[in-house]
Amino acid sequence: MLEPQLASVASESGADAYQNAILPKVSRTFALTIPQLPPPLRRAVTNAYLLCRVADTIEDEPAFSAEQKRRYEDAFIDAVTGRIDAQRFSAELAPLFSQRTLEAERDLVSQLPLVLQVTRSLGPAQRMAIVNCLKVMSHGMHDFQRNVGLHGLDTLRDMDCYCYCVAGVVGEMLTELLIDFDPTLASQREPLMRMAISFGQGLQMTNILKDQWEDYSRGVCWLPQDVFTRYGVRLEGLQAGQQDANYAGALTELIGVAHAHLRNALEYTLMIPAKHAGFRRFCLWSIGLAVLTLRKLQKNLDFSAGTQVKVSRRAVTYTIALTRLSGNYNTGLRWLFAATARGLPLTPLSAEWSSSPHTHLIWPKSAISYFAETA
Incomplete structure (x- = not known):
């Protein structure tokens, strides 16, 4: 109890x-x-x-x-x-x-x-940021949960959208809360928001890849069909511990996408002035743990449970210590990220995502109609 x-x-x-x-x-x-x-x-x-x-x-x-x-x-x-x-x-x-x-x-x-x-x-600004986030998240989660199954999501674009409604929108909310805390950052709102969405997607994609077999056991798959189809893999036919080289190729591509988003997450963090050391640590620890998780995934592409790619307590301790030492130095943080991510695949983000990842491009039409009706 x-x-x-x-x-x-x-x-x-x-x-x-x-x-x-x-x-x-x-x-x-x-x-x-x-x-x-x-x-x-x-x-x-x-x-x-x-x-x-x-x-x-x-x-x-x-x-x-x-x-x-x-x-x-x-x-x-x-x-x-x-x-x-x-x-x-x-x-x-x-x-x-x-x-x-x-x-x-x-x-x-x-x-x-x-x-x-x-x-x-x-x-008032804090409450508005939280409520707006909850509206997008709750409606978006329901739309996806209603249709999800072992067949996965149709496309990587759909995965972008799912990650937005469960994580990217949280990045936007955190940015609004930070700007409310320090209004001098308001001039950087647009680039911060763009990177905040990517930050959220990087963390969420890492969790999806790590937890895919636990999700699969519940009849749920958040992986994109189109990526796996290109490698000749049917998501419905996957079995934990019995993956082949084709599955490994598709998973490696997605690890590369997550890596690209985590690079954006680092740039988001470095846009925050060093005087906000606590906010930087809040971001850096999450980024560091996600990169370490991707490394374990890349080294264990035939894994069958999330526990096999879980980051150790020792690694968590090292991440905290190293980011504390270099948290105020952008050059040092970039070096630390590059060293930690060495050997990871890097999949370029789509031109569409890179040009404008915001909600009007990736959010389902049903949600646009919903918010138009309830505004």
Whole structure:
């Protein structure tokens, strides 16, 4: 059982204490990186992450039908924006989760009103950034979850779109929160946003490649059909541990795409002034762990479980130490990235993505219609 949380405390300090207590139970990675942020930004980012986790928990619940997921996601957004009572919503929803959903995630849903106490205390720009992210994420996840299967996504472009709605939009949100924290960065909003989307895609693609066999066992595949078809591979026929050279070729190409996005992620980080050392560490640790994961994937193309390509604690410690030493020096960080990524394939991003990766190019028409109707 979870140890007692400060869930019954109605004060803002109690809500903050709950956020800090539940974060490491739902994400060890973000429990490591978010505390690097300065306190005002840390508070908003923690809140945003927990709300994104609620949306993700709803979509991942195997006991819910597609119709139920859509209904609960819409109600969740209404609870966040104050259109419905959050206490009533969480009280009705929390008991419906099965035991296949982590206990910490069920606890988070049950304590949604406490998390929303923090949301309501944030500044208007912070709240807007979080709500906009949640709208894109919840609607986008549902559209993809409804149609996904072992056949995978149709194209790499569709994979771009999926990565945008679950991760790229988070990069945009983080950038908006950073600009709100330091308005002098507003002049760099456009290039920061472009790179933030690529940052999110690099991290998400790494996770998709690492977790593909766990997803496959659940009847889900986020890999792009068109890439594997070019190598003569049918995604429906894949079996963990029985991959061939054709599969290895397709996977290597996708590792190269993820590598290209992580290069953009580094450039995004280097655009942030060195005075924001905590934000840089927040980014650099995530980038470093993703590059190390890609290296393990490239060396184990016949892997059959994510645990086989998991980054060791020792590697995590080295990543933290090295980025701390070089975090203020762009030249040193570029050298460190190049040394860590040495030997990885590099697949050039498509001209279309490179010219404009924003939502009007990669977002499904159904979502464009949805936001036009609900704006």
